[in-house]
Amino acid sequence: MNILFLMADQMAAPILPLYDAASPIKLPNLQRLAERAVVFDSAYCNSPLCAPSRFTLVSGQLPSKISAYDNAADFAADIPTYAHHLRRLGYRTALSGKMHFCGPDQLHGYEERLTSDIYPADYGWAVNWDAADVRPSWYHNMSSVLQAGPCVRTNQLDFDEEVVFKARQYLYDHVRRGDDQPFCLTVSLTHPHDPYTIPREFWDLYDEVDIPLPEGAIPQAEQDPHSQRLLKVIDLWDKPLPEAKIRDARQAYYGACSYVDAQVGHLLKTLEECGLADDTVIVFSGDHGDMLGERGLWYKMHWFEMAARVPLLIHAPGRFAPARVQASVSTMDLLPTFVELAGGRLPAELPLDGRSLLPHLEGRAGHDEVIGEYLAEGTVSPLLMIRRGPYKYIHCELDPPLLFDLQNDPLERENLAASPDYAELLASFQAEVRQRWDLARLHGEVLASQRRRRFVAAALEQGERTSWDHQPFVDASQQYMRNHIDLDDLERRARYPQP
Template sequence: MKRPNILFIMADQMAAPILPLHDAASPIKLPNLMRLASEGVVFDSAYCNSPLCAPSRFTLVSGQLPSKIGAYDNAADFPGDVPTYAHYLRRLGYRTALSGKMHFCGPDQLHGYEERLTSDIYPADYGWAVNWDEPEQRLSWYHNMSSVLQAGPSVRTNQLDFDEEVVFKAQQYLYDHVRMSGDQPFCLTVSMTHPHDPYTIPEEFWNLYEGVDIPLPSQTIDQAEQDPHSQRLLKVIDLWDKPLPEHKIKDARRAYYGACSYIDSNIGKLLKTLKDCNLAEDTIIVFSGDHGDMLGERGLWYKMHWFEMAARVPLLVHAPKRFAAHRVSQSVSTMDLLPTLVELAGGTLEANLPLDGRSLLAHLDGSGGHDEVIGEYMAEGTTSPLMMIRRGAYKFIYSEQDPLLLFDLSQDPQERENLAASPDHQALLGSLIDEAKARWDIPAIHQATLDSQRRRRFVADALTHGKLKSWDHQPLVDASQQYMRNHIDLDDLERRARYPQV
């Protein structure tokens, strides 16, 4: 029996709570995603395992927690001996390809993918390493508020250049596959960079929200009342003592909505290509994000915290011939995707290899499944690990430096009431503290993070001296095999290039 094709589509920094997938009142227009959702399995409580690009993605592709694989920040080295879903699927006979972003840092830029169709939008070196030795220093590459202050429509951006190439190359891959490798299953990962800031998008998508009431953040919290990590983040993003104009907040949110619609438009292109190539019936579609965006909620922007807007991601699986359409309420995470993809492909997991993720197959077929997310964050804004446990109605944020945070999301979805001091919740709090202490050796993780930062800063500085040898992925194109060439019979070339063949 032929294994199913897998098309795994990723968006960057797409906040699940405000999408129409999860909020019926959302003004965001996502017709293609909503159609997939109506026919697929939608996870209403899906999370990243680290609310930052590289750590989240390393965890997603490997199924292992950040502290296990050294995924500390956006310049962390991702070791080449860490198994990924691409390694697993290659062993099952799949063609594995990545078009777009995965933010791999270090000299291995493939990590199991046979092909990368584009370069990455972000650097592969150690230049963005965090520095806990100087926690008050605001590094030059940190986010600032220019994305909000300059929000609005634009004709072209760096990110549009990237995503246009990502989708074009992905479509071309599907055309080439059906013309040349139709009998072999593929796993194609298409990873776009929108709706990640900067908050700007062409007028076509900006104008989708003309006359639409763009809501301001539903809650703002004075900086003096914020938890210590949020206060540090306000300084990281250069927002401390710098209130934003209300109209620019609305512009940023409107552009973000437009960028979500742009992602949906690109999904529509991919779906049409599947249909045109007669691949739609045999292809499982998975859609996810890497983390969310605070978008001004609580006075915060971007990600880097465990609040819902930053940590919750969209996640759906579209395989209507295999799973009936339904919604899953249990909390799961993108770390669970590796075992899920392997089982969807008909493979088995290696018992002697480390794995923290758990298969979502029971959720997909409606037979149960786990209800737990474990998260770790050791990057910008921290000076000590900031951990998270999400189970049942509760979210627990654990630090051995900052005050504990405990929220009952069933009663307090906006996370306004910290229950850590509530007399009625001391037994629960105590059990969660005991679990956290048993799960994490915080001093050891702290030291490992610090050691990694120091090594990477040293190496990054050393590599600025002398001749530069880039680690950035260089997609190779053999022009001798493209289009019309004299060593290829013209009639044969035209016959093979046409689909469907006559």
């Protein structure tokens, strides 16, 4: 079967109507899709930051295994991705939209990238743990919240509309080609990522809606150390936000979620028009969430549910019965899942951390575990996470441990790490961290990578600049009407269905 993989950027799962029946967010297309899909209720990213999360997703390997440390980490060309695997199985592979690849290889197994990326491909955003108290100008700040509101046009709208246009054109070209080769098309939008602004059409969907404010913000003095560092990273320390702007930001975010849903609707309609709906597995997910003011935090970069949990559904009605999966899984598990859906086998000699979701899809017992690593801005030591059963454990050598029972405390208000009743569980998690990671070595590898990339980035700013950003090629000599192409033949081939 074909695979259509749809991605949203910074879409927080806990507040979506797919997971919260009381959510005011309007997602009619995704909800209709979910009714006939396998929906994962506890899906996570493996690093709550764009590039590391995406590199892990496409490779099925943890960030530390592939040096995916931050948003300027080089993604090596010799790391196999799901696109490489599917090409070997006979699939056409294409990417339309964002994947935030850094480095000179901008394809990573995709035969085609239909658009450029919205983010830079160079090392300019390399993190500096050597000067952790210095806040670079490119870090998030609060302008996204303070300037929140409706708009006519933005950089992100320009990007996403090109992404969807090119993706639909790819589907039309596929059916007009008329062969039996399957495709894997990845369509990756940049909404609802901040800035929090969206056209009136989507803003006005929520004009009559009571926009809920964050539940019980935690005073900054009572925040855990990593949250305190993040408040400084995003320039929010000692700077309370106006309640009206918090509400505006959340309304715009809701509207941006509905915008994503509308784009999904366009793509689903194209599948139907092209007769591809019954032959295509549809997967919807994202790279990480957004705190949206919960706990007093914004954006991502922490392991709390709003930042780390992502939507995940897999729609293949002819193959899998609709179901809800309670077990915790991650986007790292998508690569082995795609390979098995395509009828392939995973090479035993290639490293892989992800585990196939096929048992869950078939209603059998599957894994219930997520391993996470955060190695970027806001920390100066690896921030690690283990999610298993009802528990989430967050570990950093510099900070007190965090342990939550999400079954009884879904808002993560009670840190159980100091409770004598949980001393044995805490000790077992701590021992597992020591067994899984050589923390001193990982810390050193991150620092060494940061130093190399900052040096190279500074050098490449001198002299003539060569861009690594992907440049999509369009051969205009083969487009539309040209004198070397027979007009009747051109019109016949371009028409679908053909007369």
